Amino acid sequence: xxxxxxxxxxxxxxxxxxxxxxxxxxxxxxxxxxxxxxxxxxxxxxxxxxxxxxxxxxxxxxxxxxxxxxxxxxxxxxxxxxxxxxxxxxxxxxxxxxxxxxxxxxxxxxxxxxxxxxxxxxxxxxxxxxxxxxxxxxxxxxxxxxxxxxxxxxxxxxxxxxxxxxxxxxxxxxxxxxxxxxxxxxxxxxxxxxxxxxxxxxxxxxxxxxxxxxxxxxxxxxxxxxxxxxxxxxxxxxxxxxxxxxxxxxxxxxxxxxxxxxxxxxxxxxxxxxxxxxxxxxxxxxxxxxxxxxxxxxxxxxxxxxxxxxxxxxxxxxxxxxxxxxxxxxxxxxxxxxxxxxxxxxxxxxxxxxxxxxxxxxxxxxxxxxxxxxxxxxxxxxxxxxxxxxxxxxxxxxxxxxxxxxxxxxxxxxxxxxxxxxxxxxxxxxxxxxxxxxxxxxxxxxxxxxxxxxxxxxxxx
Numbered sequence: 001x002x003x004x005x006x007x008x009x010x011x012x013x014x015x016x017x018x019x020x021x022x023x024x025x026x027x028x029x030x031x032x033x034x035x036x037x038x039x040x041x042x043x044x045x046x047x048x049x050x051x052x053x054x055x056x057x058x059x060x061x062x063x064x065x066x067x068x069x070x071x072x073x074x075x076x077x078x079x080x081x082x083x084x085x086x087x088x089x090x091x092x093x094x095x096x097x098x099x100x101x102x103x104x105x106x107x108x109x110x111x112x113x114x115x116x117x118x119x120x121x122x123x124x125x126x127x128x129x130x131x132x133x134x135x136x137x138x139x140x141x142x143x144x145x146x147x148x149x150x151x152x153x154x155x156x157x158x159x160x161x162x163x164x165x166x167x168x169x170x171x172x173x174x175x176x177x178x179x180x181x182x183x184x185x186x187x188x189x190x191x192x193x194x195x196x197x198x199x200x201x202x203x204x205x206x207x208x209x210x211x212x213x214x215x216x217x218x219x220x221x222x223x224x225x226x227x228x229x230x231x232x233x234x235x236x237x238x239x240x241x242x243x244x245x246x247x248x249x250x251x252x253x254x255x256x257x258x259x260x261x262x263x264x265x266x267x268x269x270x271x272x273x274x275x276x277x278x279x280x281x282x283x284x285x286x287x288x289x290x291x292x293x294x295x296x297x298x299x300x301x302x303x304x305x306x307x308x309x310x311x312x313x314x315x316x317x318x319x320x321x322x323x324x325x326x327x328x329x330x331x332x333x334x335x336x337x338x339x340x341x342x343x344x345x346x347x348x349x350x351x352x353x354x355x356x357x358x359x360x361x362x363x364x365x366x367x368x369x370x371x372x373x374x375x376x377x378x379x380x381x382x383x384x385x386x387x388x389x390x391x392x393x394x395x396x397x398x399x400x401x402x403x404x405x406x407x408x409x410x411x412x413x414x415x416x417x418x419x420x421x422x423x424x425x426x427x428x429x430x431x432x433x434x435x436x437x438x439x440x441x442x443x444x445x446x447x448x449x450x451x452x453x454x455x456x457x458x459x460x461x
Contacts (some may be wrong), residue, residue, distance in 0.1 A: 022157045033062040033087055035130025038141040040122050046146035047120055048228030049108045055081075055124055056102040061096025063087040066364050067126035069105065071112050073119070073147070078112055082123075087129035100452075109149050114154040120147045129152055152179035154224040154232035157203070158452055163220070166212035166240040166326050166435045170452050171236050173207025174202045182224040184208035189432050194305060195454040205453065207383055209434045212326040212344065215242060243387075245328045245342070252333045257281045261266060264288070269368045278333060285331070285339055285371060285417065292371040297431030299365050300384045308382040309360040310458050311405060312442035316356060316423055319348035325426070325435045344433035345388070345426030352395075352421045353411040359387045359425070359439070364401045364409070373424060384431075390424035391416050 006137045012300060036059040044051050055069055064085040071078045085098040102290045107122065128136040153176035163169045173181050173193070184191040184206045191208035199205075210220055217240035225231045254277065265271060271288055274280050323343055329452050331339040358379055365386070366378035373390030377397060380386050393413025412423045427436045438444050442461040450459035 003008055025356075033136075034059055035128060035139045036064055036067075036126045038123060038124050038126060038139065040143040042145070044228050046148050046228045047107050047115075048148050048226070048230045050106045050110050051106050051108050051145075051228055053105050053122055054102065055105065055122070056100070057124070057126055058100045058130075059087075060099045062090070062129040063099055065127040065129055066103055067101075067124060068124070069103075070123045071107060072121040072123050072142075073112075073114075073116060076114055080107065080111075090129070090297075091133040098459065101366075115147065115149065115202065117149055118147055119144050131279065137405060139416060147177070148226060148228050149231060151232035152176040152222075152224045152226050154179075154182075154222065154234050156222060156234050156236045158236065159238075161237050162239040162448065163208075163210045163217060163237050164240070164435070164438075165210050165215065165243040167241075167438050168207060168209045168429055168434050168449075169237075170205055170207050171222060172196060172199075172203070172205050172451050172452055173222055173234075173236070174200075176202065178226045179224040180227045182206075182222075184220065185223050186220045187211050187214045187431070189204070191384070191430055196453075198454070207385060207429060207449075209429045209432055210237075210240070211432060212243075212435070215244070226307075243326075245326050246324070247330065248323070248327045248343070249330050249332055252278075252281065252331050252338065256419060260284075264371065264374075266415065268371060278338065282339055285341055289341060289373045292373065293431070295366075295370065296378070296386075296388070296428055299320040299378060299380070300428065300431040301382045303380050303386065303430075304363065304382045306382045307375060307457050308362045308380070309405070311360065311460050312445055313359040313387070313427070313436070313439040314357055315359075315436070315440045316350065316425065318354075319350045319423070321346060322349050323347040325437070345390070345424050346436055347422050349420070349422040349426055350412060353413065354423075355408045356389050356392065356410050356412060356423055357406045358403045358409050359427075359436075360405045362387070362403060364397045364399055364403055367397050367399050367401075367409075368394050369415070372417045374418060375410065375413065378428075379409070381382050384429055386428040387429060387436075388424075388426050391418040392420060393421070395450065398410070 036057045039056045041054045065087050066084045069081040088097045121142050123142045124137050125140050127138045156172045157172040157396050161171050191206050193204040193206040196203040196205045217237045222234045222236050264284050327343040329341055329343055362379040362381040365380045370376040375392040375395050377389045378386055389409050391413050392410040395410040399407050412421050414421050426433045427439050450457045
């Protein structure tokens with residue numbers, strides 16, 4: 001009886017051992033790692049100077065092993081990256097593993113030795129997790145990109161570009177067919193180009209400004225780039241007139257702040273109350289000023305692709321200039337300096353609540369309360385050129401309305417950060433405040449703008 005039981009136990013142990021051996025052999029034969037999913041992607045359609053290429057691998061089973069990323073062109077192979085991961089053993093169903101990995105590589109002339117025009121291939125080779133008995137072939141995925149290393153052609157056609165600090169100008173030029181973005185880069189500001197009406201294929205023009213705080217015109221370049229970010233650059237300013245920023249001091253008083261701060265806070269819910277009159281004023285003069293500047297820049301993105309004007313811009317008649325363009329103001333409170341900001345427009349004073357004429361033909365794109373400007377109107381004149389009318393006591397136009405030169409946009413006032421009844425007027429180019437004096441001058445427009453553009457503007461002095 002005991003011997004029979006012993007035989008049964010041994011038999012069962014033998015079966016268990018056989019099953020275990022079969023399981024181990026089966027795992028060793030069949031539990032290889034799955035082929036990893038490999039993606040090679042780029043936001044650009046080809047490879048240029050420095051093209052970001054994203055490589056992603058996924059294997060959620062036993063996990064990733066070693067992989068390598070190479071660039072292949074002709075007979076040349078260059079390793080761009082190598083990584084090594086440790087997958088789970090074939091017998092393990094738990095424990096650490098790397099299921100996904102991704103990396104972004106900059107591929108281009110500056111990172112690949114001997115890169116040439118034509119085509120190039122990104123190749124990813126990834127090893128699959130093996131077993132004791134089987135070693136599967138590695139997975140190889142390739143993606144071929146066009147390679148462009150030569151920037152688009154760029155030719156300056158204007159022969160006399162004379163720009164002043166804080167002022168505007170226009171440049172005429174021609175780009176090659178591979179150009180997808182062109183215009184003028186002036187410091188941090190970008191002034192996009194547009195097709196030249198009546199011009200040939202590739203003929204372009206760009207209204208631009210040398211920003212009021214840019215003292216050196218060497219920071220101004222004409223730029224044309226292709227779809228893989230190869231850039232052609234050209235100098236084009238023949239003469240530059242430096243106009244240093246003027247300085248001024250403004251005394252801030254409690255009665256003034258008590259007048260302007262509560263009304264602005266009530267009309268600007270996104271601005272938090274700091275619980276202190278001076279701190280509220282400083283947040284309006286600084287933070288809200290920046291927010292208003294961003295709004296004006298965003299408006300320019302929707303500017304009409306047309307010249308909406310044909311005559312010189314009007315200055316509000318019978319006014320006294322109280323403050324000019326680009327005054328750098330130091331704000332004093334109780335004889336100590338508390339802030340510094342730039343006044344980017346003309347303050348024009350007349351009688352109280354005097355009618356304010358539109359400086360030129362255009363489309364009203366803003367007619368509402370605008371922070372430091374109080375009740376304000378912005379008129380679009382096309383190709384990013386706009387005029388701004390601030391501190392109005394009343395607004396007499398609506399957004400989207402066509403308006404003619406000389407028609408009233410509203411009445412002067414003291415809303416926003418205004419100490420008394422006046423008009424704050426400025427011209428804007430793609431959101432950048434520019435000196436209005438040039439645009440009030442018909443002779444300047446004829447020589448500097450209309451003379452280059454020809455009959456397309458139809459300018460009438």
